[in-house]
Amino acid sequence: MASPARSGRMLLTAPALAIIVAFMLLPLLLMAYISILEKGPAGGVRWGAHTVEAYVAFLFERDLADELVLNTDYLRIFLRSFWLAGLTTLITLAIGFPTALGMALAPPRWRTFLIFLVTVPFWANLLVRNYAWIILLRNNGLVDQARHAVGLGSGPLDLLYTPVAVLIGLVYSYLPFMVLPIFASLEKLDWRLVEAAFDLGARRWQALRRIVVPLAMPGIVAGCILVFIPGLGAFITPELLGGGKALMIGNLIQSQFGAARNWPFGAALSFALLALVLLAMLAYLLRYRAPPGAER
Amino acid sequence: MADKAPAAVEVVAVSKRFGSGADAVVALDEVSLALRPNEFFTLLGPSGCGKTTLLRLIAGFEQPSAGQILIDGEPVAGLPPYRRPVNTVFQSYALFPHMTVAQNVAFGLEMRRRPAAEIAATVAEMLALVRLGGLEARRPAQLSGGQQQRVALARALANHPKVLLLDEPLSALDLKLRKEMQAELKRIQHATGLTFVFVTHDQGEALTMSDRIAVMSGGRVLQVGTPEDIYERPTHRFVADFIGDTNLLEAECIAHDASGSRCRVADGIEIATAQSAAVGTRVTLAIRPERVELARAAPTGWPARVESVTYFGTDTTVQMMLGGAVTFQARVQNRNGAVHAFAPGDTVRVSAPPDAVRIVAD
Ligand SMILES: Nc1ncnc2c1ncn2[C@@H]1O[C@H](COP(=O)(O)OP(=O)(O)OP(=O)(O)O)[C@@H](O)[C@H]1O
Ligand SMILES: [Mg+2]
Numbered sequence: 001m002a003s004p005a006r007s008g009r010m011l012l013t014a015p016a017l018a019i020i021v022a023f024m025l026l027p028l029l030l031m032a033y034i035s036i037l038e039k040g041p042a043g044g045v046r047w048g049a050h051t052v053e054a055y056v057a058f059l060f061e062r063d064l065a066d067e068l069v070l071n072t073d074y075l076r077i078f079l080r081s082f083w084l085a086g087l088t089t090l091i092t093l094a095i096g097f098p099t100a101l102g103m104a105l106a107p108p109r110w111r112t113f114l115i116f117l118v119t120v121p122f123w124a125n126l127l128v129r130n131y132a133w134i135i136l137l138r139n140n141g142l143v144d145q146a147r148h149a150v151g152l153g154s155g156p157l158d159l160l161y162t163p164v165a166v167l168i169g170l171v172y173s174y175l176p177f178m179v180l181p182i183f184a185s186l187e188k189l190d191w192r193l194v195e196a197a198f199d200l201g202a203r204r205w206q207a208l209r210r211i212v213v214p215l216a217m218p219g220i221v222a223g224c225i226l227v228f229i230p231g232l233g234a235f236i237t238p239e240l241l242g243g244g245k246a247l248m249i250g251n252l253i254q255s256q257f258g259a260a261r262n263w264p265f266g267a268a269l270s271f272a273l274l275a276l277v278l279l280a281m282l283a284y285l286l287r288y289r290a291p292p293g294a295e296r
Numbered sequence: 297m298a299d300k301a302p303a304a305v306e307v308v309a310v311s312k313r314f315g316s317g318a319d320a321v322v323a324l325d326e327v328s329l330a331l332r333p334n335e336f337f338t339l340l341g342p343s344g345c346g347k348t349t350l351l352r353l354i355a356g357f358e359q360p361s362a363g364q365i366l367i368d369g370e371p372v373a374g375l376p377p378y379r380r381p382v383n384t385v386f387q388s389y390a391l392f393p394h395m396t397v398a399q400n401v402a403f404g405l406e407m408r409r410r411p412a413a414e415i416a417a418t419v420a421e422m423l424a425l426v427r428l429g430g431l432e433a434r435r436p437a438q439l440s441g442g443q444q445q446r447v448a449l450a451r452a453l454a455n456h457p458k459v460l461l462l463d464e465p466l467s468a469l470d471l472k473l474r475k476e477m478q479a480e481l482k483r484i485q486h487a488t489g490l491t492f493v494f495v496t497h498d499q500g501e502a503l504t505m506s507d508r509i510a511v512m513s514g515g516r517v518l519q520v521g522t523p524e525d526i527y528e529r530p531t532h533r534f535v536a537d538f539i540g541d542t543n544l545l546e547a548e549c550i551a552h553d554a555s556g557s558r559c560r561v562a563d564g565i566e567i568a569t570a571q572s573a574a575v576g577t578r579v580t581l582a583i584r585p586e587r588v589e590l591a592r593a594a595p596t597g598w599p600a601r602v603e604s605v606t607y608f609g610t611d612t613t614v615q616m617m618l619g620g621a622v623t624f625q626a627r628v629q630n631r632n633g634a635v636h637a638f639a640p641g642d643t644v645r646v647s648a649p650p651d652a653v654r655i656v657a658d
Contacts, residue, residue: 196390198377199355200404200455210403214394 035267043261054268074252074269078276081248084163084238085231088170089178092227093220095171096178100219101212103179104186115183118176126173130240133169134160137241161243169237174230178223185219186212221284229277249273302369303330304459304491305354310363312349312515323349325515326363331459331493332507336485338494340502341512342538347495348387350512351461354493356380368458378407383452384461387468389444391436397423397447398432404455422450425484442473449484459491466501478505499539503527511535528584533656536582543588543624544656545581549573556650562619565598569653579655587652588626590614590644592637597645600624602638614638616646 038049059075060068103114121129136142139156148154159165189212197207213220235250242248249269256266312324323346331337339347352358354365356377365372372380383404392400398419405415423429426446436444445465452460465481466474482505485492496502502509503523510520511534518532519525530536533544547559547567556570559579573579591597600616603623611627618624626646628637638644 190388190390192386192388192390193392195357195377196384196386196392197403197407198357199382199384200451201378201407202403203378203407206407211392 031267031270035264035271037264039262039264043263045263051264054262054264055272057265058268058272077247077252078249078272080163080246081232081250082276084167084170084246084248085228085234087167088174088231089224089228091167091171092175092178093224096175096223097182097216097220100179100182100186103183104189111187115180118179118183121172121176126236127240129173130169130237133165133172133241137165137168160241161245163242163246165241166238166246166248169241170231170234173234173237174227177226177230181222181226182216182219185216185222189215225281225284228280232273232277301333303366304333304335304368305329305331305493306366306369307350307354308364308366310350310353310360310365312346312353312358313361322515324353324360327512327515327517328363329510329517329520331491333491334489336482336492336494336505336507338496338502338506338509339512340496340499340509340539342497345512346515347497347512348463351384351463351493351495354459355382355384355461381458382461383455383457383459384463385445385448385452385465387463387465389436389448391444391447391451393436395435396432397428397434397436397439400436400447401451401454403451408455418454422454425453425487426450426480441469442477445469445477446480449481453484453488453490457490459493462492462494464495464497466496467498474501481505503539511538513538530582530654530656533580533582533658536654536656541585541625541627543581543583543585545583545622545624547579547581549575549577549579551575562622565619565622567598567648567653568650569655570650571653571655573655580658582654582656583648583652585613585625585627586611586629587648588624589647589649590626590628590638591647592642592644594645594647597647600644600646602640602642602644604640605638612638614644616644618646 034045035054036050036052037045037047038051038053040046056068059070061071063069103111106114137160139158139160143159144156147157193211193215194207197211202210233250234248235254238246238248238251253266253269256262256269307327307329310324310327311322314321314323327350339350341347349358353360354367356372356375359373367381392403395403401419401422402415405418423432426449428443428446428450431439431443436447439447448465466477469477478501494505506523508520508522509526510517511526512518513534519530519535526535527539530539536542537544545561545567547561549557550560550566551558552572552575556568557573558566558568559581560566567581569581598618600618602614602616604615606613606615609630611629614626614628616624616626624646
């Protein structure tokens, strides 16, 4: 028997639950179902015809004799995606933490302006921003011109359409998602604790390592999740700046639903990605369920 | 200073201004102090008088705008906090929430790269000193206010500072715990032999705990002395008023000889003081209520009319009107039913011994 208070609470969460079911759970279930259907001859699916072919296709392809042979193309794209998203996370963290620290230490009347600056890129569409990077990075683009102007080598750098270009684009796109959560946790930080650390003999970097970073850990972790997971699924940036040579999972999935007309495979890829992300989150939760700094 | 050893802390004509131009705040105005080694020294004053600022200057969190500070005879200008032989117990305790009690206490020693065995031994010793043995693995959030206070104390003491600065360490505790910690602090100060600089705005705390007290007001030190000096012989109107109850009377000095002076408060009311003042000067007199003597039918003394009688348990306060215009109070110990001896409307005779009448500066 549910107590009145309890059923009242359930009633209050009902709208949120309804939204989650309608907009998250149902589409997910639909995708899960599509991933175990046969693909239709001209795209779409054949409803009612069940197969795990789509999951097999991730690692194997059928040769002419209809034998399964190992095909690592897709696996390589997955690995590249994890690698690029991981590197993006590390670089945004390396840039974002000092930025957030600087913002948190700035006089309060400047902070609003600094937050505004960090969010300025959101004012332009992601597509537009990526095209801007094309203009910057292409041969004899602005980066090359600037380099030549200050006498740093001649000839093009050939940056565009490389994984490096994708990395630059990803770091640029996701930096605010790293800066803002870290800033939020640093802004709440009790700086008297840092003063206490100085009083007890800590140098600046010791205070940073032993006090500031552990206490900002929730923000750091949130920032990493907010960069890594969307980074894994990114597809506009690798499409435009990678020029098809640095495909990521997002591009692969998109092409299965688009040009390749293989919905089940696209759905299966999405689920493989989802499963990996869930595993990563689980591993993180197991590691960090205790408050930060509890183990040592 | 009578003793030859260098002062534990010497503050020489230190001023501190915050901000600049028209909206500059003068937090400290030419403060000079000399603290003796092993002394329990208290900075007493109302909110905003600059107590915390003075501690922060000694600890090295702020630099003086003028003047200098010496610790153990060494000028410390420009030395960062981590290079000063001084540790602070913060008003907010500032315990590290992500560390256990033991890790908090060990922090300073780790920063100074002491060997692990020494750290473990010191942590155990300090926790025993503040009577927190057995709570090593707790986190600050799992401790009571008094326990947190002890951790903060142990953490500061573990660094073996020469001077311990305590910024209102007891103000967050309830009365009972506060009394307990007052005794505890005194015990620890004896056990460690350190110089304590203790900040409080509680005059009772200052009087009971201190070897010497500096009374501050508006960024200046008005008087430095033993609790008895401060209470019995206040030099400033503010000091007399801030510490304990006091009668303040405006008077004019009318006679002056070797044993003191006579001052006139109002027509027919003349008071003798053991201090001297030039004839004709306007002075303020401070008289503690408990030094006032009341009698029903004494031949001498100034006539006064009783306005109200208030019972306080151990004593009774009698509120009077002197010469029809000056309010005045006396405190009578409640022996032999003193509370019934006076009633509103009575006429009484009031007197005070000359040494109880102090001339105070404004
Ligand atoms: N960083 C600062 N910037 C500007 N003004 C300050 C600063 N710190 C202190 N002040 C001012 O200096 C004066 C003294 O402050 P301080 O904190 O030393 O007072 P306090 O005696 O410790 O008071 P309390 O008992 O309330 O703690 C106050 O007027 C305060 O507003
Ligand atoms: Mg203060």
